[in-house]
Amino acid sequence: MATPLSASTLLTALRDEGLQVVEHGSWRTHNRNSQGAWGPMNGVMIHHTVTSGTDSSVTMCYDGYDGLPGPLCHGVIAKDGTIHLVGWGRANHAGLGDGDVLRAVISETALPAVAKADTDGNSRFYGFECVNLGDGEDPWPAAQLEAIEKAAAALCRAHGWSSRSVIGHKEWQPGKIDPRGFTMDAMRDRISERLAGEPDGPRNPPQQPPATYEPFPGAAFFTVGRHSAVVTAMGERLVAEGCGKYAVGPGPDWSEADRTSYAAWQKKLGYSGTDADGIPGRASWDRLKVPAV
Structure with missing residues (x-):
């Protein structure tokens, strides 16, 4: 169990792992803490968005939608590997899941088959939504998979966790299929290999010309x-x-x-x-x- 990282510590951890990070709105204080506990933290959960397009996916995860207020995760991982931070604190991403799975994550042992939904996961897991339709056909670019690996490794490194502290939504809640298109066992192998080495270190942001938009014509x-x-x-x-x-x-x-x-x-x-x-x-x-x- 661990005290949640501060927003500044998270940002540093992600950038030290070599990730390109974009901060959105008031993400540092955007949360659902008034609705329940936030912490102690036990692991990292990976999801897919069932959407396409970075801007619309980030907006949805920041704002939420009818019946499920945002934030819907802590970070959105775009197909180009950029991490978009949308919230910090309790987020509507994990929902109720299997308490036996949580106990396995805490002890960092093999996960049991998910069978029930009796434990609040929003208070215990950091969550990343990855932009993907989740239909088994939408591709997972190498840059996006590497970013998932790095983001999870950054949090594991910060808390002293192993890759067994990283799970998919489908391994937590009955009936879920995300993330679909790669296996969590393969991703945990990647995270484990990364944790065996040193972080890549901060990268310089790419030099891009400023976007030019049409002025309002009236x-x-x-x-x-x-x-x-x-x-x-x-x-x-x-x-x-x-x-x-x-x-x-x-x-x-x-x-x-x-x-x-x-x-x-x-x-x-x-x-x-x-x-x-x-x-x-x-x-x-x-x-x-x-x-x-």
């Missing part, structure tokens, strides 16, 4: 008859955010499908009534981040 821009590449770029971002309502397209001509899709985006941001009428406003436009065309 509400009057979005009228019938408007033909512009900006409309196409907007529609493509709406599709990427899961708000596309297009039967065909998107395309350059402003249409009812564009308005309906944008209304879905406004509702996703929490707007309602006339604030979700499908006509872009500056605040929602800036958050959509339409690439400059």
Whole structure:
């Protein structure tokens, strides 16, 4: 058993292991601590998101969804291997699981077959959600698998745990299948090998040009008859955010499908009534981040 790491200690541990880390919002204080215990900690749990796309997956894990408030994990592991931190403290990721499994994790012995759900896992496990559809066909890039290995190893190293302290959601809760697409035994072997050596050390962040986005063109821009590449770029971002309502397209001509899709985006941001009428406003436009065309 161990006292939970501080947010700063976690960040240092991940970066010392050689990971690229992105901090989101108020992740250091974003938690569900008011709903139950956080700690003592016993291990690391790996999940898959059943989503595609980094931005939308991170947003979902930060905010949660109807019936399950966020954060839904502590870090999201993207396909490029980047770790996106979305919460620290109790998170809605593990749920109720098998107490016999917890006892095996604590003693770092072989896991029993999961058979019951009688123990709160949200208080005992760090959780990482990995971006993957979980259909057995969506690939697991080498960079993502390496990041899972490194993230779990970083926490094990910080607490003095072995790789037996790392489990999959499917090894904790009956009926779960995640992570699907690789075996946890193989991942534990990788983690064990990494723990036998020294951490890679901090890496320099990649030098990337700043993103350039389309400035808000004004509400009057979005009228019938408007033909512009900006409309196409907007529609493509709406599709990427899961708000596309297009039967065909998107395309350059402003249409009812564009308005309906944008209304879905406004509702996703929490707007309602006339604030979700499908006509872009500056605040929602800036958050959509339409690439400059």
